[in-house]
Amino acid sequence: MTKATKAAKHASKAEKTEKKGGFDEIHILWISEGMSCDGDTVSMTAASQPAIEDVVLGLVPGLPKVNLHNKVLSPTLGGEEYLAPFRAAARGELKPFILVIEGSVPNQNIIQGEGYWTSFGNDLETGEPLTLNWWIDHLTPHAWAVVAAGTCATYGGIHAMAGNPTGSMGLADYLGWEFRSQGGLPIVNVPGCPIQPDNFMETLTWVLYHAAGSAPPPPLDHMLRPQWLFGKTVHEGCDRAAYYEQADFAKDYNSPKCQVRVGCWGPVVNCNVPKRGWMSGLGGCPNVGGICIGCTMPGFPDAFMPFMDEPTGATFSSSLIRPYGAVIRRLRGITNMAVNREPRWRHDKAELTTGYDAHWRA
Numbered sequence: 001m002t003k004a005t006k007a008a009k010h011a012s013k014a015e016k017t018e019k020k021g022g023f024d025e026i027h028i029l030w031i032s033e034g035m036s037c038d039g040d041t042v043s044m045t046a047a048s049q050p051a052i053e054d055v056v057l058g059l060v061p062g063l064p065k066v067n068l069h070n071k072v073l074s075p076t077l078g079g080e081e082y083l084a085p086f087r088a089a090a091r092g093e094l095k096p097f098i099l100v101i102e103g104s105v106p107n108q109n110i111i112q113g114e115g116y117w118t119s120f121g122n123d124l125e126t127g128e129p130l131t132l133n134w135w136i137d138h139l140t141p142h143a144w145a146v147v148a149a150g151t152c153a154t155y156g157g158i159h160a161m162a163g164n165p166t167g168s169m170g171l172a173d174y175l176g177w178e179f180r181s182q183g184g185l186p187i188v189n190v191p192g193c194p195i196q197p198d199n200f201m202e203t204l205t206w207v208l209y210h211a212a213g214s215a216p217p218p219p220l221d222h223m224l225r226p227q228w229l230f231g232k233t234v235h236e237g238c239d240r241a242a243y244y245e246q247a248d249f250a251k252d253y254n255s256p257k258c259q260v261r262v263g264c265w266g267p268v269v270n271c272n273v274p275k276r277g278w279m280s281g282l283g284g285c286p287n288v289g290g291i292c293i294g295c296t297m298p299g300f301p302d303a304f305m306p307f308m309d310e311p312t313g314a315t316f317s318s319s320l321i322r323p324y325g326a327v328i329r330r331l332r333g334i335t336n337m338a339v340n341r342e343p344r345w346r347h348d349k350a351e352l353t354t355g356y357d358a359h360w361r362a
Contacts, residue, residue, distance in 0.1 A: 021144075021183065022213035023064045027097035028204075029086055029139065030070040030149075033120040033132050034103020035159035035168050039194040040150035041072045041102060046279050047197035050205060063208045070100075083121045090138040096182070098207060099143040101136065104152040104159045105174040107167030108133045117166050133174075140175060144183040145207050147190065148172070149200060154189040154224075155298040162302050170298075172224060183210070185217055189224040193295035196273055199229050223298055225270070234266035234285075234292045237275035246332070247325025249318060253289055260318060263308040264291035267317075271296045 032038050044052060050060050056068050068074070069085050088094040106117035108131055119129030140146055148171040151157040159168040172179065172187050179187055188207060190200045203226050209215035219227045235241050243249065243258035244267070250257040260267065266274075269292050273284035285292050294304035304311075345353040 021211045023096050023144075023211050025065040025067070026144070026208065026211050027067045027069065027085060027089070027094060028100060029089055029097050029143075030068065030100040030102065031086075031120060031132065031135060032071065032102035033118050033135075034101060034153055035106055035118060035166060036103025036150070036152055038072060038102070040153075040192075040200070041070060043192075043194035043197050044149070044200050045073070045197070047201035048280060049198040050201055052201060055201070055205065055208070060205065062212060062214050063205070064212045066208065086121070086135070086139070089142055090135070092142050095142065096144040096211065097142070098145045098147060098204075098211070099139050100147045100149050100204075101153045101171050102149045103132075104156045104168040105132060105136065105171055106159075107169065110167045136171070136174065140179070140181070143181050144211060145181050145185050145188065146171070146175075146179070147188045147204065147207065149190055150195050151191040151193045151295055151297075151300055154191045155300070157193060158301060177224075185210075186220060187224055188218060188220065188226070191225060191230075191296040191298075192271075193300070196271075196276060196278065198276060199226075199272070202226075203229070229272055230270040230296065232270070232272060232275075234264075234269045234271045234274055237272060238266055238286050239274065240286055244318075244321070245325060246329040247318065247322045248329060253291075259286065259291050260314050261310055262291065263293075263310060265294045265304055265311050266292040268311075269294045269297055 030041070032041055052068070052073070054060050055063060056066050058065060067085075069082070071082065074082060085094055085097075089097055089099075103118070108116065111117070116129055116131045118132050120132060120135055121130050122128060123130055148154040152159060152168075153171050155170040156168050156173065157170075159166060160170070170189075172189065175187065177186075181187075185207075188203060190203050192199065203218060206215060206218045206226075210217055221227050221230065235244070240256065240258045243256075244260060248257050249261040250259045251262070253259070253262060258264070264286065266286060271292070274286050277284045277287060291308070293307050294300045297303065301307075345355070347353070
């Protein structure tokens with residue numbers, strides 16, 4: 001076997017290993033310089049299933065060693081010291097790594113080189129700011145996996161709403177929905193404004209287990225969301241859903257009843273917050289009297305505005321259910337009265353009236 005053949009065989013083996021995973025150590029390069037407020041990073045720090053600290057400290061069995069590079073969570077590093085791994089990754093010298101993008105991607109083409117929308121570090125030769133777009137262009141070809149954190153990064157979010165001057169978009173709009181990483185994965189979208197902390201960490205942990213070679217790729221839906229997290233609607237997991245069935249709607253925000261008529265979009269929004277809560281199982285919009293405004297959805301915010309108004313179609317659907325709900329509510333009330341009392345034979349009298357037959361004594 002010639003040296004060239006051996007080298008080619010080694011390269012092919014390395015490529016297969018990279019695609020399948022099986023890594024003992026991996027870097028997470030987290031860039032929040034998109035059109036963003038860093039809210040997703042802040043929200044993620046509240047996760048407990050697992051906590052980011054447990055992942056970084058190696059307390060989760062089976063995960064590779066994780067080196068996290070995040071400007072909010074790397075307080076001891078600054079300047080070029082902090083940028084070093086990002087620059088190395090852009091040169092193809094740091095592998096493997098997972099790229100996490102937070103914030104929507106602005107369209108640099110519409111300003112044709114006249115300035116920039118957002119940047120991360122400077123060019124070492126010219127001193128000019130390096131745009132988010134430059135980093136995405138140079139990092140994604142080398143990334144083993146790419147994760148979009150929050151609705152801004154996944155679908156554009158607030159910054160991409162109608163009338164915006166930035167031409168902002170989600171990461172998949174920028175890279176293409178058919179994009180595949182070095183690990184053979186599509187972009188993994190975890191929407192939320194901000195992300196539900198445990199949703200994100202659970203997804204990231206799945207990707208890390210896949211990188212370790214101990215789990216299959218995470219199952220994603222057609223919008224690249226984790227299916228097990230976004231496969232149901234808010235309404236399906238909401239404690240108030242039974243009130244909708246009975247056509248018993250809240251008229252103000254102090255009511256425990258279904259809030260569809262006061263602006264809740266829960267019946268058509270893919271999100272698991274009512275089931276999961278926000279922190280440690282507590283909170284979550286409808287759980288604490290808030291309405292769902294669709295912040296996990298690709299059409300947010302435009303498709304759900306104006307907020308606080310009754311959703312489009314809710315008047316029609318709630319009107320249709322009113323006669324059914326009124327009958328069901330009345331019938332259930334009658335049944336409730338019937339079963340909400342004790343049987344007559346429970347008494348302290350001399351005669352046994354339970355229907356007990358003592359024939360066997362004879």
